[in-house]
Amino acid sequence: xxxxxxxxxxxxxxxxxxxxxxxxxxxxxxxxxxxxxxxxxxxxxxxxxxxxxxxxxxxxxxxxxxxxxxxxxxxxxxxxxxxxxxxxxxxxxxxxxxxxxxxxxxxxxxxxxxxxxxxxxxxxxxxxxxxxxxxxxxxxxxxxxxxxxxxxxxxxxxxxxxxxxxxxxxxxxxxxxxxxxxxxxxxxxxxxxxxxxxxxxxxxxxxxxxxxxxxxxxxxxxxx
Numbered sequence: 001x002x003x004x005x006x007x008x009x010x011x012x013x014x015x016x017x018x019x020x021x022x023x024x025x026x027x028x029x030x031x032x033x034x035x036x037x038x039x040x041x042x043x044x045x046x047x048x049x050x051x052x053x054x055x056x057x058x059x060x061x062x063x064x065x066x067x068x069x070x071x072x073x074x075x076x077x078x079x080x081x082x083x084x085x086x087x088x089x090x091x092x093x094x095x096x097x098x099x100x101x102x103x104x105x106x107x108x109x110x111x112x113x114x115x116x117x118x119x120x121x122x123x124x125x126x127x128x129x130x131x132x133x134x135x136x137x138x139x140x141x142x143x144x145x146x147x148x149x150x151x152x153x154x155x156x157x158x159x160x161x162x163x164x165x166x167x168x169x170x171x172x173x174x175x176x177x178x179x180x181x182x183x184x185x186x187x188x189x190x191x192x193x194x195x196x197x198x199x200x201x202x203x204x205x206x207x208x209x210x211x212x213x214x215x216x217x218x219x220x221x222x223x224x
Contacts (some may be wrong), residue, residue: 097127097158099194104187105163106198110223113172115200117187118165119219121158129219130155131190133166137214138184138197139204146214153190153218167222171213173203180204190219 101123109116117135121127131153135146146168156164173179182202188195204214 094125095127096191097121097129097189098123099189099192099196101127102189102196104196104198106185106200109167113170115168115170115185116165117168117185117198118163119158119189120163121160124160126157126159128155128157129164129190132216132218133190134186134188134195135168135216136186137170137182137204138186139180139182141180144182144204144214146216149215149217151217151221154220156220164220165222166219167217169213169215169217170202171205173205175205177206178203179206 097119101121103120103122105118105120107116107118108114117133119129132148137144137146149169158164168185170182180203182200182204185198185200186195187198
């Protein structure tokens with residue numbers, strides 16, 4: 001009986017040691033699980049630490065500097081509205097007036113036997129005129145070229161929209177006869193080769209020529 005009792009005691013002791021060993025194994029596994037949880041808890045930290053980097057990447061790609069580039073572009077567009085290089089913009093005299101940039105006009109002068117012929121600058125820049133215009137009279141007896149008066153020729157600057165003029169002098173037909181009917185003036189500005197024809201209606205004495213009194217004054221003289 002004693003031997004059996006000792007045997008049971010040994011068996012019970014061995015079973016207790018085995019249970020203790022099993023419980024020790026479970027406890028040691030718990031920290032492992034805890035450390036695993038800590039690892040999973042700390043794993044978002046790198047992700048959140050990468051988030052600021054993404055934020056700075058956003059600010060690095062911020063449209064502010066792009067907006068500045070756009071502003072600079074609009075500044076360039078403003079420059080496109082400036083006058084083209086070499087253009088006087090109407091403020092300086094860029095050269096001789098061209099026939100294509102002049103509007104011609106004609107009216108009776110202050111006295112009998114005078115016509116006033118005007119040049120209006122319709123171009124975008126100021127231009128200049130100096131000298132005598134060319135004037136040919138078309139009549140029933142053919143063409144007659146006007147002579148030049150003895151007046152000095154000034155240099156005239158004509159801004160856009162402004163006008164200057166010259167005077168044509170002719171002897172009126174007071175003979176009582178039909179005379180020579182003039183129906184047009186062919187006018188060429190000084191320094192130009194292109195002309196414009198202006199319709200008129202007056203009569204010259206028979207035999208009138210340039211030496212007989214049909215003359216022009218320089219552009220810019222007389223009442224302007």
